[in-house]
Amino acid sequence: xxxxxYQKLPLYNPITSFTGLRDEMDRLFDVAFPAxxxxxxxxxxxxxxxxxxxxxxxxxxxFVVRAELPGFRKEDxxxxxxxxxxxxxxxxxxxxxxxxxxxxxxxxxxxxxxxxSISLPDHVAVDxxxxxxxxxxxxxxxxxxxxxxPKQIAIEVK
Amino acid sequence: xxxxxxKNESEKLTxxxxxxxxxxxxxxxxxxxxxxxxxxxxxxxxxxxxTTVDGETLTITGRRTWTVPAEWTPVYREIPQTDYQLVFxxxxxxxxxxxxxxxxxxxxxxxxxxxxxxxARKIEIKG
Numbered sequence: 001x002x003x004x005x006y007q008k009l010p011l012y013n014p015i016t017s018f019t020g021l022r023d024e025m026d027r028l029f030d031v032a033f034p035a036x037x038x039x040x041x042x043x044x045x046x047x048x049x050x051x052x053x054x055x056x057x058x059x060x061x062x063f064v065v066r067a068e069l070p071g072f073r074k075e076d077x078x079x080x081x082x083x084x085x086x087x088x089x090x091x092x093x094x095x096x097x098x099x100x101x102x103x104x105x106x107x108x109x110x111x112x113x114x115x116x117s118i119s120l121p122d123h124v125a126v127d128x129x130x131x132x133x134x135x136x137x138x139x140x141x142x143x144x145x146x147x148x149x150p151k152q153i154a155i156e157v158k
Numbered sequence: 159x160x161x162x163x164x165k166n167e168s169e170k171l172t173x174x175x176x177x178x179x180x181x182x183x184x185x186x187x188x189x190x191x192x193x194x195x196x197x198x199x200x201x202x203x204x205x206x207x208x209t210t211v212d213g214e215t216l217t218i219t220g221r222r223t224w225t226v227p228a229e230w231t232p233v234y235r236e237i238p239q240t241d242y243q244l245v246f247x248x249x250x251x252x253x254x255x256x257x258x259x260x261x262x263x264x265x266x267x268x269x270x271x272x273x274x275x276x277x278a279r280k281i282e283i284k285g
Contacts, residue, residue, distance in 0.1 A: 058231045059230050071198060136200030
């Protein structure tokens with residue numbers, strides 16, 4: 001069966017698509033039933049652990065990526081950019097603590113990592129990237145690099 | 159999802175009418191003297207979070223306050239445009255007036271102390 005994506009998603013990055021068919025179905029689901037929020041739907045499928053929702057916006061001079069990552073500490077979030085691909089990773093390590101009355105914890109350590117990569121359509125001035133984490137939302141502002149900003153070119157008519 | 163706000167509560171929300179609200183991811187843990195409810199509500203700030211106890215019902219409403227600035231063009235959007243609502247029925251096991259709420263980086267933690275009568279109390283045996 002051939003799955004035809006009829007909505008152009010320019011940032012559908014092959015790197016994140018090795019989760020494969022299920023993701024493709026999720027995206028078609030979003031297109032066909034936009035009323036179902038991805039939060040509701042993914043809880044149903046029980047597989048929310050691997051992904052968090054992101055938005056990508058474009059301004060005149062910059063791109064902005066917003067990612068919903070509640071409950072992390074600032075130092076557990078990493079934002080990296082390599083070759084036009086932005087990767088956001090959240091790392092969380094929880095140890096079960098002993099009870100108030102001093103009962104021993106079972107020593108279980110839970111480690112969780114979530115990560116997503118998106119490819120950016122244009123070149124970015126890497127040294128001017130800023131990231132901000134507030135209310136559980138990570139906002140990354142990526143200024144476009146000089147040469148790709150739209151420039152007026154004077155047209156000479158002879 | 160049903161809009162479970164009672165008339166009193168919807169009058170308190172004087173901002174734009176509530177958008178469709180979904181139940182956030184949450185988890186309830188029980189310890190010896192409290193129940194702890196942890197809910198993930200990213201995008202909600204302190205001013206847009208309401209926790210109300212109305213009789214036997216505990217209602218938590220969180221609204222996402224951020225809107226897209228006019229100059230921005232959305233290229234790709236996954237973040238749902240919904241608000242959050244979580245409703246619990248409280249019974250005699252909890253102390254309703256002593257509920258505490260904390261919001262940190264999109265995670266709401268509600269500490270609901272157990273009622274005194276329900277906490278185990280050792281009774282001394284004389285003899």
